[in-house]
Amino acid sequence: MTKLWTGRFSKETDHLLDVLNASLPFDQKMAKQDIQGSLAHVKMLKDQKIISSDDYDQISQGLTSIQKDIDEGSLPIEGAEDIHSFIEQELTLRIGQAGKKLHTGRSRNDQVAVDLRLYTKESVQSIQALILDLISMLIQRSKEHLTTVMPGYTHLQRAQPVTLAHVWMAYGNMLKRDWIRFQNAFELMDECPLGSGALATSTYPIDRQKTSSLLGFAAPTSNSIDGVSDRDYCMEIASACSIMMMHLSRMCEEMILWCSAEFHFMELDDAFSTGSSIMPQKKNPDVCELIRGKTGRVYGHLVTLLTMQKGLSLAYNKDMQEDKEAFFDILETVIHSLQVMTPMIKSAKFDVEAMHQAALGGYINATDCADYLAKKGCPFRDAYKIVGELVAYCIEKKCSLNDLVLDEMQSFSSLFDEDVYDAIDLQTCISQRNVLGGPAPEQVKIQIQELERFIETR
Numbered sequence: 060m061t062k063l064w065t066g067r068f069s070k071e072t073d074h075l076l077d078v079l080n081a082s083l084p085f086d087q088k089m090a091k092q093d094i095q096g097s098l099a100h101v102k103m104l105k106d107q108k109i110i111s112s113d114d115y116d117q118i119s120q121g122l123t124s125i126q127k128d129i130d131e132g133s134l135p136i137e138g139a140e141d142i143h144s145f146i147e148q149e150l151t152l153r154i155g156q157a158g159k160k161l162h163t164g165r166s167r168n169d170q171v172a173v174d175l176r177l178y179t180k181e182s183v184q185s186i187q188a189l190i191l192d193l194i195s196m197l198i199q200r201s202k203e204h205l206t207t208v209m210p211g212y213t214h215l216q217r218a219q220p221v222t223l224a225h226v227w228m229a230y231g232n233m234l235k236r237d238w239i240r241f242q243n244a245f246e247l248m249d250e251c252p253l254g255s256g257a258l259a260t261s262t263y264p265i266d267r268q269k270t271s272s273l274l275g276f277a278a279p280t281s282n283s284i285d286g287v288s289d290r291d292y293c294m295e296i297a298s299a300c301s302i303m304m305m306h307l308s309r310m311c312e313e314m315i316l317w318c319s320a321e322f323h324f325m326e327l328d329d330a331f332s333t334g335s336s337i338m339p340q341k342k343n344p345d346v347c348e349l350i351r352g353k354t355g356r357v358y359g360h361l362v363t364l365l366t367m368q369k370g371l372s373l374a375y376n377k378d379m380q381e382d383k384e385a386f387f388d389i390l391e392t393v394i395h396s397l398q399v400m401t402p403m404i405k406s407a408k409f410d411v412e413a414m415h416q417a418a419l420g421g422y423i424n425a426t427d428c429a430d431y432l433a434k435k436g437c438p439f440r441d442a443y444k445i446v447g448e449l450v451a452y453c454i455e456k457k458c459s460l461n462d463l464v465l466d467e468m469q470s471f472s473s474l475f476d477e478d479v480y481d482a483i484d485l486q487t488c489i490s491q492r493n494v495l496g497g498p499a500p501e502q503v504k505i506q507i508q509e510l511e512r513f514i515e516t517r
């Protein structure tokens with residue numbers, strides 16, 4: 060394997076060291092960014108008269124031809140320590156002497172720092188676009204289910220009636236915060252480390268403002284030691300990814316339950332389900348389980364990143380090469396999970412009747428029944444107790460509150476009247492919760508509008 064670092068050494072490195080040291084198998088993902096960074100660097104070198112126009116022309120054409128061959132798949136990426144070495148070697152093979160001038164006034168520490176930021180910025184933008192797609196899908200499905208009543212749960216026990224739209228909008232709001240978290244992280248990391256050199260910049264009159272703006276960063280980083288050794292942004296984005304995966308995982312857990320025969324609220328499309336090798340009847344929500352499982356994998360990588368950096372003295376240390384496999388895997392896992400979530404939810408079918416039936420059971424209108432008595436003048440605590448007794452009576456009788464005749468109700472409180480049936484009807488229970496953020500269709504419409512506005516203004 061050809062090395063960039065020659066001269067000082069009198070013999071070849073051990074093969075085992077080469078294997079341990081190599082990052083090419085995974086950092087080749089940053090080939091495009093490495094070329095982009097080099098193109099900006101040489102343009103700046105030419106403008107600053109550090110290299111000649113002729114050298115610049117040869118180098119930039121050489122780099123462009125390498126990019127073209129990589130795109131076409133005609134240039135196998137192999138035989139070097141890392142992507143930075145590979146591209147420089149290939150350039151020198153193609154254009155000779157001028158290629159050796161590319162590395163003037165910069166270091167590989169510089170390169171890896173800028174390449175990874177460029178790569179991360181692109182990935183974050185892809186993730187953000189996918190989050191918006193998923194929110195749009197939740198909005199679409201919510202509009203179909205504004206009046207689809209279902210039990211809302213606490214402790215996984217039926218608690219109060221909500222609607223499917225209300226539940227989807229809960230997730231929509233989580234995803235909105237996720238989008239903002241990525242945006243905040245993006246803005247904080249949008250600084251260009253190129254020109255930091257190995258750690259202490261360069262003796263050449265390089266123009267860091269120029270390379271920063273050529274590469275589309277908001278500004279150059281302020282301190283060169285920090286510039287080459289900062290991986291905060293990887294951890295911050297990994298945290299945003301972890302939190303977002305936690306949201307997807309909760310949504311998946313919910314759907315796994317809903318797909319069970321016990322709930323029967325939902326059926327996934329065949330395209331997003333799997334079968335069993337032995338049980339012919341099975342239709343499994345593997346996609347949801349995989350996303351739930353991959354959430355743990357993303358958390359694990361976050362811990363890898365934090366641990367990798369915690370004991371490192373300034374500035375660059377080779378430990379930092381360990382960031383990439385973990386970080387790339389996080390980004391890919393998140394992108395893939397989001398990509399599959401949207402069409403899975405789009406194609407899912409909901410059993411509105413099963414949801415309604417579940418909402419009828421479990422006495423989820425008991426709070427409404429107590430509120431009914433309280434509104435008629437009974438102190439809420441007393442009303443609560445009366446309805447508790449009423450529920451115990453119904454459990455004994457194996458019926459719901461709505462099944463009781465008025466006489467039975469009146470034996471618990473004389474305040475009960477004919478209008479109680481309307482007050483504890485599920486649709487009434489929903490429409491009466493006409494409070495900001497609540498499940499009443501008017502309120503969920505407002506929640507939908509807010510998220511629509513959020514998407515439109517991105």
Ligand code: ARG
Binds near residue numbers: 082086168377379380
């Ligand atoms: N491959 C290295 C990494 O991924 C970058 C090269 C810097 N190497 C060095 N010996 N300073 O972090």
